[in-house]
Amino acid sequence: MSQYADVIRIQLSHGPLSAQQLIVNIGVSQPTISRALTKLGGEIVRIGAARSIQYTLRDNTRGLSDIPIYRVDAEGLLRQLGTLFPVRPEGFVMRQEDGVTLHSDGLPWWLFDMRPQGYLGRTYAARHGAELGLPVRLKDWNDTHALRALLVHGHDVVGNLLLGEIAKDRFLAAPVPDPILEGQKAEEYARLAAAHGEIPGSSAGGEQPKFTAYAMTPDGPRYVIVKFSEPTKESVSERWRDLLLAEHLALETLREADIPAAKTRIIDHGDQRFLEVERFDRIGNLGRRALHSLAALDAEFVGSEGDWPIITRRLAGGNHIRSDAVDCADLLWAFGMLIGNSDMHSGNLSFISEHGRPYDIAPAYDMTPMTFAPNTGGRLPETIPEATFRVNVPNETWRRAEGLARAFLTRVMAVTGFSRRFEPCIAALEHHIETTSAKIERLG
DSSP, rough: OOHHHHHHHHHHHHHOOHHHHHHHTTTHHHHHHHHHHHGGGEEEEEOGGGOOOEEEOOOOSOOOOEEEEEEEOSSSSSSEEEEEEEETTEEEEEEESSSSSESSSOGGGGEEEEEEEEHHHHHHHHHTTTTTTTTSSSGGOOOHHHHHHHHHOOOSSSEEEEEEEEHHHHHHHHOOOOOOGGGGGGHHHHHHHHOOOOOOOTTTTTTEEEEEEEEEEEEEEEEEEEEEEEESOOOOHHHHHHHHHHHHHHHHHHHHTTTOBEEEEEEEEETOOOEEEOOEETTTTTHHHHHEHOOOOOOOOOOOOOOOOHHHHHHHHSSSHHHHHHHHHHHHHHHHHHHHHHOOOOSSHHHHHSSSSSSSEEOOOOOOOOGGGEEEEEEEOOEEEOOOOOTSSOOHHHHHHHHHHHHHHHHHOOOOOOOGGHHHHHHHHHHHHHHHHHTTTOOO
16 A cells, blocks of 8 residues: 555645546556545645545645644734645645635745835845845745745734744734834934845835834824935935935825825935835734735736736726726826836735725825836936826826826925936926826827
8 A cells, every 4th residue: 555655645746636637647446545545644635625626745845834824803803714734846725714725836826925025025035044044135035935934024024914823923922012203203213224224236226225113193103114215415315315205295196186095204314314104004003904916916816917907907807806996006007107107017006805805906105206216327317208008098097197197296396305406307207297198188
């Protein structure tokens, strides 16, 4: 019987198979397969139920044990959702508390946004990679590396899930921090920015340094993400100061028009500027909310890798997001086109999961004229590419976006916080809005 167990291990090392597939592949009877599977015991993870059962082989080669998955609700209460099993060759099986099992060939899509990524992820990898036995460059990480990091430091990541006992215990034991008071923000944010430092070349490479905090706001204590410029008069840092203010004004413009957008505040400290952005995956002192990026939803349900209007329509067609989320995504995309936001990738639009699918669109964030961001050589652009008109974006949406863009331009011209070197950018923005508006007038 051990010989059949070895053959089954080999068969299942390539992925899940049904009992019938094992019978055909190995050339033995049903009773023989059943006995061999029983002998393998805990090495086998079952997927599905009744006639749809498949078998897969637990993977002990990646250094991952079975991972309990917990969820924190809006009230800050914790409950277990299930257990995640690593299986061969590089997949996972999620066994929910109700017994339902779900297989994925790689990291489950609902963990996608929890992975260390972007500026914060690169900072994390540089700081903790070596001590965890992981690559110090984030681009060298795979799914296993990401999970190993989450199992150690995953108690305060994006969304509302906790992976493993360490994250659970840290969440349960963590006291509610004292919020940073309004009058303390400039000094405290400067200290936190210095402590987090900046990845060499990140500002010139289009990345915005940031950190997370718990701060007092006009609406009470809130968890925030704080973007910051470097405390110098150097031209690249100056341009990022300008873009932080532009982002604040863009999101303020959207909120004033009753379009969901993150609440922001500008704090200046000498030559350094901070943009405080309220997190919408956190509720009150302890509550959390699930958050999924358009990139994660696209990878799991669509796979188109197009722009916002294309992907959201396909997601809505599959009832994964609400139909009105498409309308909002269209408007944000058109507004971004009008103000020169060249960074509207699928990680910069997200969806909130309160009661399962279809998901609601999350408040807008990262909306700023990124076409003016310093390039990798430190050059400071002063022009905006011609806007792209998508045929699936309704003409009325373009007209509304035009009004929003003009309102944004009015705000930009009214404030005094922009540098002299940003004046050509403002002129380019005005020209771009005027030329694009002329085209919008010709829409039927």
